[in-house]
Structure formats: C-alpha cells, structure tokens
Amino acid sequence: MSRRVLVGVFAEEAGLLGVTRAARAQGLKVIDAYTPYPVHGLDSAMGLRPSRLPWVCFFAAITGAALKLWFEFWTTMVDWPLNVGGKPWNSLPAFVPVTFEVMVLSAGLTTVFAFLVLARLWPNKRPALVFRGITDDRFVLVLEESNAQFDLDRVRRLLEKFGAMKVEERLVEEA
Amino acid sequence: MADFVLPAQKPLILGHKTAADVTRDICHSLEGRPTPLWWGGFLCALSLLLLGATAVTYEIATGIGTWGVNRTVGWAVGITCFVFWIGIGHAGTLISAILFLLRQRWRTSVNRSAEAMTIFAVMCAGVFPVIHLGRPWMAYWLFPYPNTRGPLWVNYRSPLVWDAFAIGAYFTISLVFWYLGLIPDLATVRDRLCSGFRHKLASVMSLGWNGSFRTWHRYESVYLMLAGLATPLVLSVHTIVSWDFATGIIPGWHATIFPPYFVAGAIFSGVAMVLTLVLVARKTMRLEDYITLRHIDVMCKLLLLTSGIVAIAYATEFFTALYSTGHFEEFAFLNRAFGPFGWAYAIMVGCNVLVPQLLWFRKVRSNLWMVFPISILINVGMWFERFVIIVTSLHRDFLPSSWTSYRPTPIELSMLLGSFGLFFTLFLLFCRLLPVVAMAEVKGVLHVGHEPKTETPAAPPFLPSIEELEPVGAEVGQGGLE
Numbered sequence: 001m002s003r004r005v006l007v008g009v010f011a012e013e014a015g016l017l018g019v020t021r022a023a024r025a026q027g028l029k030v031i032d033a034y035t036p037y038p039v040h041g042l043d044s045a046m047g048l049r050p051s052r053l054p055w056v057c058f059f060a061a062i063t064g065a066a067l068k069l070w071f072e073f074w075t076t077m078v079d080w081p082l083n084v085g086g087k088p089w090n091s092l093p094a095f096v097p098v099t100f101e102v103m104v105l106s107a108g109l110t111t112v113f114a115f116l117v118l119a120r121l122w123p124n125k126r127p128a129l130v131f132r133g134i135t136d137d138r139f140v141l142v143l144e145e146s147n148a149q150f151d152l153d154r155v156r157r158l159l160e161k162f163g164a165m166k167v168e169e170r171l172v173e174e175a
Numbered sequence: 176m177a178d179f180v181l182p183a184q185k186p187l188i189l190g191h192k193t194a195a196d197v198t199r200d201i202c203h204s205l206e207g208r209p210t211p212l213w214w215g216g217f218l219c220a221l222s223l224l225l226l227g228a229t230a231v232t233y234e235i236a237t238g239i240g241t242w243g244v245n246r247t248v249g250w251a252v253g254i255t256c257f258v259f260w261i262g263i264g265h266a267g268t269l270i271s272a273i274l275f276l277l278r279q280r281w282r283t284s285v286n287r288s289a290e291a292m293t294i295f296a297v298m299c300a301g302v303f304p305v306i307h308l309g310r311p312w313m314a315y316w317l318f319p320y321p322n323t324r325g326p327l328w329v330n331y332r333s334p335l336v337w338d339a340f341a342i343g344a345y346f347t348i349s350l351v352f353w354y355l356g357l358i359p360d361l362a363t364v365r366d367r368l369c370s371g372f373r374h375k376l377a378s379v380m381s382l383g384w385n386g387s388f389r390t391w392h393r394y395e396s397v398y399l400m401l402a403g404l405a406t407p408l409v410l411s412v413h414t415i416v417s418w419d420f421a422t423g424i425i426p427g428w429h430a431t432i433f434p435p436y437f438v439a440g441a442i443f444s445g446v447a448m449v450l451t452l453v454l455v456a457r458k459t460m461r462l463e464d465y466i467t468l469r470h471i472d473v474m475c476k477l478l479l480l481t482s483g484i485v486a487i488a489y490a491t492e493f494f495t496a497l498y499s500t501g502h503f504e505e506f507a508f509l510n511r512a513f514g515p516f517g518w519a520y521a522i523m524v525g526c527n528v529l530v531p532q533l534l535w536f537r538k539v540r541s542n543l544w545m546v547f548p549i550s551i552l553i554n555v556g557m558w559f560e561r562f563v564i565i566v567t568s569l570h571r572d573f574l575p576s577s578w579t580s581y582r583p584t585p586i587e588l589s590m591l592l593g594s595f596g597l598f599f600t601l602f603l604l605f606c607r608l609l610p611v612v613a614m615a616e617v618k619g620v621l622h623v624g625h626e627p628k629t630e631t632p633a634a635p636p637f638l639p640s641i642e643e644l645e646p647v648g649a650e651v652g653q654g655g656l657e
Contacts, residue, residue, distance in 0.1 A: 125383025
C-alpha cells in the first residue's frame, strides 16, 4: 500500500506556521511537519491533541511510590523486624524521603521510556529524513493527497504563497 | 510553550544569527582539531585525576588510617568534598529545570553545559562517601537486595540510606534529562558530519531523530514533566544531605535551618561554578554571541540573591545559638568563629558574604576580569563553609578530654585535587564530543528582542540553490514518512 504526499520545504518558521493553519482551514490533511526546533504554536496549528504521556507519568509515580512504601513497611515490620534505637515499627515520617526519591525515579524513567516507545526511537535507528537540513534550518510540511479532488495546482500555489522554497510530490510506502 | 514575551525584551542571542549560523558556530568547535589550550587544560586535569586515583588506590589498599581523621573528627575533607560537589551540581538542575518552569528563556545558552556540570559534579561527589566507607567494595550494602544475611534489609530510618537513594535518583534523572535534551542536537551533528567518531557516536545516540513535529510535541511534554520532577528532586537531595548532619545531636549540626540553608548554599556555589566554566568556555570556544554579558549579569544577580540567603542563614544560626542558652550550642559557635579554626570561618564569611557584595555594582557585573575571580572565590568560600560545618563542630565535642585538632594528610589533599581532575577531564571531553550549547533550544529564541514575530506569509527569502533541490537519496525520499 502506498500513498501520495505533497512535501513543501520552507526557510522560515512563520511560513510553516501560516501554511499549516491555512491548509487545515481548507480541509487538507496534514500528515506531519518537520522542524529543527519545537515551533511554538505549531501544535495548535496542526490540531494536535495534548499528549497523554502525563498520565503515564502520574500512574508510574503513584505505582512506584506505593510499591516502595509497601516494601519499606514489609522489610521493617514483617520480613525481619529489627528494633533500631527503640523507634516504632511504623516510622512513616522516616519512610517518606526514600519513597519520594523512588517516586521521582520511577515516574521519570517510565515517562521517558514510554516516549521513546511511542515516538519509535531506538539506538542506532536509521533516520528517515524527509529533507536534508531538517535538523539544521529547514521546515517541512507534508500533506496527504487524500483523494481525486485534491487540486495539486491550487495546493502548490498555497504553499508557494507562504514562501515554500520547494514543493514536490512523493510516493510513500506504508506497511 | 512560553508564548508570552515581555514587552521590552532585549536580544538573547547577539549578532543576528540564523538557525544555520547556530548549527555552524556550535558544531565548529567539535569539528576542528583541539587547540593547544585544550590540550594543556586536558593534560593538567588528567594528571590531577591520576594523582587522585593513585591516592584512592593507596587509601583502599592501606586503610582509612592514611587520612588525618581520628576518633573525634571522623568526617573531614572526604565528606566536605562530597557536600561541595553535590552542591555544585545543583545549579545545573536549577538552570535546566527550575528556570525552565519559570520561563527564563536566557537559560537556553547555558543549560547544556550546566547540566553536564551537574552530572560530572555528582560523579565526583559519589566517589567520596564510597571511599569514606573504609571497605568500599561493600558499598552495595547500602541498597536493599535479597541477601544471605537474613535477608537483612537496610534501615530506612537512617539518613545515610536516604542519601544513597537521593544521590542515585538525582544522578539518574539528571543524566536522562541531559540526554533527552541532547537527542535533537545529536541528530544535527549526525546530519552535518559524514564520517568519523563523532558521526558514529551521534548516529547511535540520536535514536533516529528526524525532526517530526508529532515527536517534538510529545518531546516537549516529556521535557516539561522531567523539569517538574527534577525541581522537587533537587530540593530534596540537598535537604537530605543536610539531614545527614541535622539528625545528629552534634551542636552546630542539630538545627532545623539546615535544609533551606544547604539548598541555598548549593545553588550559590553551583552558579559560581557555572560562571567560572562559562566564562572560560565563551572565550576559548568563541561563544560570545551566545553567552552574552546579559547572561553573565543575570547569573551574577542570582549569586547576589543566594549569597544574601546564605548570609541570613549564617546570622540566624549564630543568633539562635547565642539566644538558646544551651552551653554546648553557644560554645560550638563561638569556637567556630574564634577558635583554632577561626581562619576557616573568616574565609567562609569573607568569600561568601563580603566578596559577593561587589556584585551590586553594574560595573563589576559587566567586568569579566572582576566576575571571574569573584566566582572562584565563592567556590573557595563554599568549600570552606562545609569544612567549617564539619570539622569545627566535631573537633571540640562534649568532653574536653576528647578534644583534638585535625590536619588533612597529603592523601586527602590529593583526593581533593583528584576530584577536580575528574571533573575537568570529563568536562573538557564533553566540550570536544558533544554540542556545548543546546542548538535546538537556542534556535527557538533567536527572534527574541530582534523583531516582532510575524504571522504573515513570509516572502520567499531567496532562490534555493540547485544542490538543495536535489532529492536527498532513495532511502530518504521513499521511506521518509513512516
């Protein structure tokens, strides 16, 4: 299965932002944009929903903290109760620091791992670059040529109006 | 993220740079051969590291008796260095996480090197408690793991166990945070170089980053969350370090003021270290347009603020001791200021409270020949602050019969120098292997203070050259949009 896409290359952030808004307003489907840095406002221009990764972070934090707190009680009170200086078995205030550190650690590591999985990034992955210079100073918008009504000339003119340096059609293989 | 811009923003980056200029300027220092200055610094750092490594090897092989510590002064240079280095690390997290949450966009020029400083400083710090154990090969006993001694678990009520967890978590999260920020820049290095060790390193480590905005969108969310996690973490780490002291009953240690006092002191010393490093880096690596006088001015003001907090802490501590009517507490502080280690107390107050007052003057803040020595003096002062807290509180304890003095041995001093060697060796290698300024972040603030951000369609800036019009290659053109 393959699909046709239209790739527009821009030299300015403003051009990419403007064309993305205009393209979506005209009902075109934005597949993705490629930028050297996170362009402010592009997420709303592309209509991206807020990431759900904060939920991953939240539940990883809760789980990590709960497990560690349980573990502290279990080792101190159940597995080998050891009287240290007459301190109570339930030394909850003293258990807080380690619980906090483990909470932060599990939340941070899980969130980053979830991000790498979702974004499909792994060590030594061969990068699929849409255009050379995308990690330097070029901005690229990729539109889907959705159906027969896709008016190539009109879209090309739109991209050029916003300062596209280059517009080209590509065939993208899809798994 | 930060969409609002203050009305009268001054430029963050000078010289009307374009994004391509940023890539070129920052990558430039990676591409050429190292300068003689770099080699000189590297060899000095490496020889200090070797000196330290020899001292540590000798200490481990012979025993803790090679140190000047005794039954009264059980903690000395080793723990001083531990607290000092952990404190240095804290400014990196302040700049990378706290200033990120506070939308301080000037941080983009210095956050990469400050984060690197954090990681290397925490590595230096981590060495000291381990070699201080006496039997460092049993350091893993600090962590709870199923063992054949019961299993005997660690005592979760002990601040030393909290410390092990705090430092472990802090190091891991700092490393992950730093690496996350590096991924887009590594991709830039990968695409710029065609071969060589740095290209290979960047290819493996950039994880196939292709600048997709859907990825950027998630990335920003993850970055914000890590900043949110690192902020309370950094405060907790030095709080826990201060509890190593405050939970003891030693006069001079047993004080509720310790956590905020230590955190402020940590940020104070760390910002001074960032300034020291950044002043050298901007000159030797020609980064004057990126790390401008304004950055240095802002960091000097941070120094002034934290110096003020530290000064109030010194005064409060002293006042509370005298007001407490506790004999031992009173004595501990009078002995600190006027006893045999009064000279160390004088260095501490002089360097941490008096010298930074010069920074009230704009002329001083803009004169780098003044700022540089001040930043070094603050580091000296902060090292002595920890020395004063540890040694003067211990050397004259409750029983006059056990009073004694303390003098560091050459082994301990070699370890102190060795930790600086480790720190600078790693930092200089970092300067050669990785981009020292966060390029992707700097590119996002280039427009600040130069012109209002326009949303209107931009005119075609120039005709693209033929070379740029060529398709990049079969694999890029075809599979480019998975």
